[in-house]
Amino acid sequence: MHDSVVIALRDTLDKVTGFIYPNELELQWSILIVLYPYLTGLVAGAFILASLERVFNVKVLKPTYRLSLLTALAFLMIAPLPLQVHLGHPERSFNILFTPNPTSAMAMFGFVYLWYLMAVLLMEIWLDYRKEIVGWADTDPSWLKRLIYKVMTLGVFKPTEKSFVIDDRVGRALTIIGLPSAVLLHGYVGFIFGSIKANPWWSTPLMPIIFLFSAMASGIAGVMLLYMFLCWARDVEIEMPCLDTVAKYFLTAVIVAFSLEMLESIQTAYEAEEHFDIIQLLIEGKLYISLIVIQICLGSLLPILLLGLTQIFELPEKVRKVFYAVSGTLSLIGIFAMRWNVVVGGQFFSKSLMGFTTYKLELAGREGLFSASVIAVLPFFVLAGLLWLLPPWENKPGGAA
């Protein structure tokens, strides 16, 4: 295993430009660590969309409420996987939970994650579905599903109406707790990078909030596209008031995220500290395509333009749908590029600020494109399973979904 790394690094040696510290040749955080904030961001964004319906009573969003929750759960279940695969000693990862270092941002991951998964998401989904689960446990035609539902009722087969009222209240309270938790989960991911003073590309107090808003944009775009896709797959009419509202929130998130990113860039350029020269070279060189073209032009400006048009003009439904689908897809690609630019981009230049190393994405191997693609696709399989078990739409379980 390590031989291939060493051979690849030997090849990289003559691709260094300028001067880097000898240990900086190897890029420490690869595509898997790009994937991690991306997946977590989708979780936080999807959950925040769900909270809008529940906490702020945006009733029109009802059709996407459960879908958002299930999407958040599916992505949350896979989110730690890229981290785990990336570790040198995955078998020791439980030490993060048993002997966390209180000064380490990363050590808090396990706790924030468990809190979010166990206390917030699972509880909220269960409470929301409880009434149906009890019904399905009796009526579902498949014995396997009946068995799973029976386990999921936790032994209460005849809950009273009063208990559903309590469920609803607890569920609402959970969402209210969940909202800051989602913010914490993703804001914290930004902090992992933003708190590294050794790296001027990362070290900014804006990092958590930039991550948060781009997470919201990606999560809302993800749920929006999933909703459109599922309606198409189930041959059901899209509820346009819902889709229009989701798109409106999506536009807001994209605008805020983009403004914050630009604010940060302008500040860096204006202050022009010691590290500015190397950052400028980085943006004009190695990150030109992924930052200027993909992240800014295609991933932010074009979606803002398209979504803006839908707000200004009364476009026909068909056109709106196309605009939403295109801007959602572009934004998801753009936000992936943003994670790439932060994580990989931040490791291209030397901390001596005098040169660049390079990164060649391998196809195979633990940190290769193949394993990253598998991890990126996994949440959709989890989501398919969840949709099979807990259909978010109001038709009979077991029917053609």
Next chain:
Amino acid sequence: MRELPRRDFLKLTASALLTAAAAAAAAPVAWAEKFYREPPWRRKKPYWGFCVDIEKCIGCGRCVDACKTENDVPREPFYVRTWVERYIIRKDNEIKIDSPNGGMDGYPPVENPETVAKSFFVPKLCNLCENSPCVQVCPVGATFKTEDGVVLIDRKYCIGCRYCIQACPYGTRYFHPILQVADKCSVCYHRLRRGKVTACVEACPTGARMVGDLSDPQSNVSKFRENNKVQTLKANMGTEPKLVYKGLDKEVR
């Protein structure tokens, strides 16, 4: 609930404001007293420090070789616990820095030597930070500072997340390709504890490197710090390195 008369309310507000103002006025005095921080080596003996005299370094690279041998560092040029950088600053202010193979096998000859304004070698190693970013970020506490001031890694506990490598401003850490854990200069802690100096110090033919006990005012490092104008690398990071340099040029990163 009892109603608060307006007069009482005003009195209460005024006294709260006055108290806050008095505290604010007294605060700078209190802060000024706290501004002087006692060096940690006053409290703990021994407390290890390191000094480098740049003017004495001839760039022979024997320190790098000795370190790799002593500490089983992979022989590849991209894994080093210590290395030596060569700076060539030309008369037109063009700066060239190199450290081929960490400086272990010497350096290629200088082109157009007549255009060189100055040239020097800078040995690099763990900066022995008092406030180590690497210790701060390690999620499991596998990287820790010993009570005598040395930052070490517990190889049996490190999970290999590489966060510490990102956090070190000096690039002194690498990921060990065989052990799959982070690795760094330990200032030959195993030797220090037995009363020996580090392998690099022992191998240095010119005495450009020094290791010693900062808590002893008569030690080589204490005397060196006392008698010379010394500097640390990247002082703005607030890491408070216990590795100091004499003769550090402003171009050195």
